[in-house]
Amino acid sequence: MTPQPQAAVGAPLTRVDARLKVTGQARYAADFDADGLVHAVVVDSGIGLGRITSVDTAAALALPGVLTVLTHLNAPRLPYGPNPGMATPPGERLHVLEDDRVRFHGQPVAVVVATTLETARHAARLVRVEYDAEPPSTDLSTATDDTPVTYERGDAERALRSADVRLELTYRTARQHHNAMEPHATVARWDDGRLTVWQKTQWIHGAQSELAAVFGLPEDAVRVVSPFVGGAFGNASRIWPQGVMASLAAREVGRPVKLVLSRRQLYFGTGYRPGYEYQVRLGSDGQGRLTAMTHVMRAETSRYETFQDDILSIGQMLYDVPAVTQDWRTVPLDVSTPTFMRGPGGATAAYAVESAMDELACELGLDPIELRLRNEPDRDPTSGLPFSTRRLRQCYATGARAFGWHPRDPKPRSTRDGDWLIGTGMATGAHPSWSVTSLAHVRLDADGTAVVQSATSDMGPGTYTVMTQVAADALGLPVSAVRFELGDSTMPPPVGHGGSMTTPSVGSAVQDGCAKLRREAVELAVKDEESPLFGAAADDVVVADGRLYVRDEPARGETYRSLLARSGRDRLEADGEYVPAGLPFSTHSYSVTFAEVAVDARLGLVRVRRMLGVYDVGRVINPKLAVSQAIGGMIGGIGQALLEHTVTDHRDGRIVNANLADYLVPVNADIPDLKAIYLEGEDDKVARIGAKGLGEVVHVGVAPALANAVFHATGRRIRELPITADALL
Amino acid sequence: MYPFTYTRVSGTREALAAGREGGRYIAGGTTLVDLMRESVERPGALVDISALPLHEVTVTEDGVLRIGALVRMADAAAHPDVRTAYPVISQALELSASAQLRNMATIGGNIMQRTRCTYFRDVTAPCNKREPGTGCAAREGVNRAHAILGTSDACVATHPSDVAVAFAALEANVHLLGPDGARTVPFADFLLRPGDTPRHEHALGQGELITAVEIPAHPRPLRSGYLKVRDRQSYEFALTSAAVALHIRDGVIREAKVATGGVGTVPWKLPAVEQHLIGERPSETLWTAAAEHAADGARPLAHNGFKVDLLKRTVERQLRIVGGDA
Known part of the structure; x- marks a missing residue:
């Protein structure tokens, strides 16, 4: 079939539900x-x-x-x-x-x-x-482990023994609550x-x-x-x-x-991002080529369920390391079960791995970007599969230019502004791009408007809007003539709204259903003697603004409305389906985050001055929403790096800061100039729609970029999140 | 939340009558209502005093500033007489809470606000302040935010107010009105250290009302300011803070008023620091030497030891900000 004109996809459309939300008409569960x-x-x-x-x-x-x-x-x-x-x-x-x-x-x-x-x-x-x-046992640092989950490639111990440079580092991350x-x-x-x-x-x-x-x-x-x-956020x-x-x-x-x-x-009992202890050992040659990496991880879980997030991917696939071992243990505690939180596992692993990479860059006297370029793999080092798309080199180049990364004096404490020490840092992130089987239903009414349904959710990224855009283009309708509905189990099922899967998966099902319906309308028209399109080849017909016409003969055509009215149909319906092709590719979204911080080392204050994220996420359906997501991801990362920490009194397991005055999430005053750049392009290996996921990769790598910037500013390497005043004094 | 009665009074006499019968005064309600929701406070009768004529900021001819107890934090901070004469008060207010809370909360309520100690605010935890005799969960518990000065075995909770630190520094007086008439209490005597009775936090008698906070006339010119150190840049209570006012004439510090917050069970006046400054010429070394006394007598706990150094540095920094690099 002739490709449809792309009008809505790629446009910075304002949320279609924005008015409902700001006027209080959007009905949430408690409403x-x-x-x-x-x-x-x-x-x-x-x-x-x-x-x-x-x-x-x-x-x-x-x-x-x-x-x-x-x-x-x-x-x-x-x-x-x-x-x-x-x-x-x-x-x-x-x-x-x-x-x-x-x-x-x-x-x-x-x-x-x-x-x-x-x-x-x-x-x-x-x-x-x-x-x-x-007395409960709630302290990760003193409790005993479960049986480990392990991974191994190459002989890491041997590679470490013969490495020119070896680092052994332990990082700790705090338990975080989602606080939606x-x-x-x-x-x-x-x-x-x-x-x-x-x-x-x-x-x-x-x-x-x-x-x-x-x-x-x-x-x-x-x-x-x-x-x-x-x-x-997963909760x-x-x-x-x-x-x-x-x-x-x-x-x-x-x-x-x-x-x-x-x-x-x-x-209490509604899940959280588990706290981790994460020990990394790195071995490298004198030129910064990694030869070995080992990861030993311990994570909180409850006694009644063993929660596991995706802590392993980053350590396996981010760099071209021949020898890797991983040893991951969950620690059963007298706590409730953790759950997925934005970038689950990845945001934790990236803090450890990307901090360690920064430490290695310092050790070698290499620019942190150069170190990463020297370890950029050509194929997925875990599976040996080719990458569907992996444009980290371009992310580094684009980001370095836009952020003004070079020239950078790598010496810590080299820049001062009054009482403030200024530092910059960067870190890389990745998140698996999964897509899963999804269904959608499409109905075109006699008035030329369409209703598209799929039982997905919109927790904030803009599912309503994105699906409206995808459907509008696939049907050849203006977005104002399309209504997308979600959130009801009587609708066709997609998988859960999480894992950065909604746009690739549900979007592809919506696109499929809309394309089928359009095709049915076109077939109806070209076989109808009374249609101006009678006898045209169906493949030559496109639809735009609700009008079907021959691509090379735009005057020859008619609207959905006239077609349906004449044929006596009050509606056309179609079911959309998306089944992942399961192509043999390694599929991930990628991010590079740059940060500039100011640290008042005398008073222990860290202030973020500016941040830039550069992303390779395939096709961006809505750049305005994508930037929104990036801003949210960076803010979440600022919280993870500098503020957020669920604090337990281990004497009786009480959470002592179970409120938003004592559990600190960033407020507007903490948020400086945040910029996002999405690389142009698409990835047709992840899902038909060309999009990879973006909701989580924008969060992965933010915390280490900030921690690395704090080190550059102060010369102090804080290996525990959040980085608070007491650690910096 | 427990059942309670709510009465709005229109005059002072009516208020005092209701207060004498055990009614709890409420104005902005930004602390009390929160605590009632958590059942930390269980007043049977609320007496809303918002309509009383205590909304004025006035300055007498000899320079005494009087802030009515019902002046909103936002209005006090923005008042031209406050801003020009006492930046330390405006700054302390504007670094407090959030804009929404400052639009509701009053000056009288602000100095009466109760501690943010998480154990105090959690009715399932022991707390001598909330339930005398049950013990102090914070002493051996999570106490990063707790006090290092003025503590007792019974209680280590901080007083959370910022503007109270400025009032303490400036040696304010609190005007009270009760069934037995009006009286004035020096700020230093108004808020009480916990001792063995942490439940008793202030000098108010049964049914007594705060009518105003008065700042005595200070010699001019007076430079002043407030520094608040915290993890988050807004909407957080202080880890440490410093209120400083200096009267410098002919290059010599003639008067010094210094108090700190976030570290004491009450706003903590620093007479030793003040004495060190008076009669001296401003200099970096003077600020450092004076600030060395800021934490005298500190008794740090397991998690708040960092406050000792941080306090000294906070005072040093604010002396320099107010007194100049010299």
Whole structure:
């Protein structure tokens, strides 16, 4: 078929849902209502490990308006069937309110249901829970490991022994909570044994299959609705106990129940980026050619589930190192299970590896970019596969020029501005570009407008907008004539909205469905004697602005509207499908981040002055949204590098900064001039649409760029994140 | 949150009557409401005093500045008389909280705000300030943000206010009005160190109201300013801070007013530093030598030892910023 004119894809379209969001009309989970709705509030454990010895609910139940208090003493046991449809970690999910065990501080131990939120909150405070407490083990640095996951290529020990330069370095990263603006929220309603939930989720069908498994229902007896997500960063990829408790409470009281976690409760049992210890050893020859790299990693996980993120990729594929070993151990602690957080694993590994590379560059007296160029592989060193696209060389060159990297005095403390020491740093990032099977449905109505559906989510990157653009071009309609709908399990399923997979996967399914529908319309026209297109070759017909015409004879054509009206059809429909081709290529997105920081070494202050990210992500569907993503990724990296740290009191496992005053995320004042450059081009090996993922690679490598800049400014190598005043004094 | 009553009073007499019966005064509500949500504070009766006539900033002919207790932080910071006469007050206010909070919170409420100690704010943790006799979780717990000065075995929580540090430096007076009439308390006596009774934080009697904070006349010219050191550039409480005011005439420091925040259980006046400065000529070495006394008597805990040096450096830096490189 003739390629469609590209009008919408590549345009810096403003979010199609922007007006809804800024006028408060976008409905998030907690905004939904239902007839007879009542409210649930969770009571959290005040100990970190032990047993519940008694629960006194009398005072709570005595309050007018309180309908029930569910605890392990009276809550019905749920089936908790297996759920192969959802990638839950090995182990078994928390069966909330089913036994007297407290496994982590803040674990839900009761849920109160009342006719008003205020009553439920008051009653929750009146529930008296007594415990037999034990000392929990929550400190990664002192706890024992699980069996390791290992990787090996070449003989790293031998290569290290004969290396001209050897470094052995240990880095530590802090546990981080996602702190999305929207809290986890569920409105649950039962109708004749069927469950409907309005639920914050990044994975509509994952939520559906999980609730079905937990409650022992067929999947089609559960409907999940989630049209808007107020930020998630990976945290809404699975159903947390809160979603189960809301559904359970609704069933028990026979009325729809709303359960919204408080900001404080979001730190208890809803996942986080695990803290890591990451030891790297590097061996290199005198010219900076890496000969060996070993990685020993220890990560937090819970005792009931073994969470693993993608900590291994970066160490295996980023550089052309002949000998690599990896030894990765999870450490079971008396904590809740971690989960995916933007650039899961990669953002952690990149901090260690890219800091170590900077240390090696210093050791060798090489420019950090030059060191990376000397170790740039031609094929994926893990699999031996060719790269689909890997344009890091171009990222380095473009970035160095735009940032003004050269000339750079590599000597630490070489630039001063009053009380401030100025430094620059850079780091590389990569993130696997996966695509997965996805479905979409397309309908073109007689008025010439289209509705496209796929049960994906939009946690902020702009799925609504991007899919509208893809559909508009594939159908030959202006974007104003296309409406994209998502967030309902009655729609065709894609996979979860995460892993930077949505645009390549869902976009390709949308494009497929729209192309099929367009093709059907064209076939209809060229076979219709009354159409001006009668007899034209279908392959020569293109569609733009809702009008079908012969490419080389633009005057010959007609609109979708006239075609449908004449043929007596009130609509055309098509199903789009995308199945990854599984081509033998190594597919990743790439980033290079440059940072300039100012450090007041006397007062221990770090201030980011400017940052630049340069990205190789294949085709960019919407440059405005892509820049937005990059800014968000850099801000997240500033948080990871300088501010964010979930702090646990290891005496009793209490999280002591479970609020946004004490858990520091960057504020506007911390954010300087941030710039993003996306290399032009596409990658047709990852997905049909030509896009690689970009939502995570923009975050990977930000923290080490900042840490390297802090070193350049001060000569102090801080090997633990976040880099705070006390470390720099 | 617990049930409570809420009454809006329109006059001072009405307010005092309600206060005498155990009502808790509320104005901006930016601290109290948060603490009520967490059940840290459980007042049975709230008395909203926002309508009382305590909204004025005035300056007398002899230079005494009086800030009404209900003046909003934002308004006090922006007031021309405050800005020109006491940059240290304006700066301390503008480095506090967020713009939204400064538009709500009042001067009286600001100095009454309660500690940010996370154990105090977590009702599942022991805390002598919240529940006397339960112990102090912070002493042996996570205490990076806690006090190194004025602490006791019972409590190591900091007073979080910034502007209170400026008030302490400038030797302000707090005007009170109670059932037994009006009285004035020096700022140094208004906020109390924890000792054995960390629950008792201030000199207010039952039902007493703060009506104004008064800054006595200081000799002119007076250079002043506030420095706040913290990890995040906005919306964070101080790790350390320094309020400095210097009266320099004929090249000699005649008066020095210095206090620090983020390090003390109350805003911490530094008389030893002040004494070191008076009668001397500004110089780098003077700032360094004077600041050496800033942490005298500090008792650091496991995680806040860095504050000892940081405090000295903060004071040194702010002396230089205010006093000049000389």
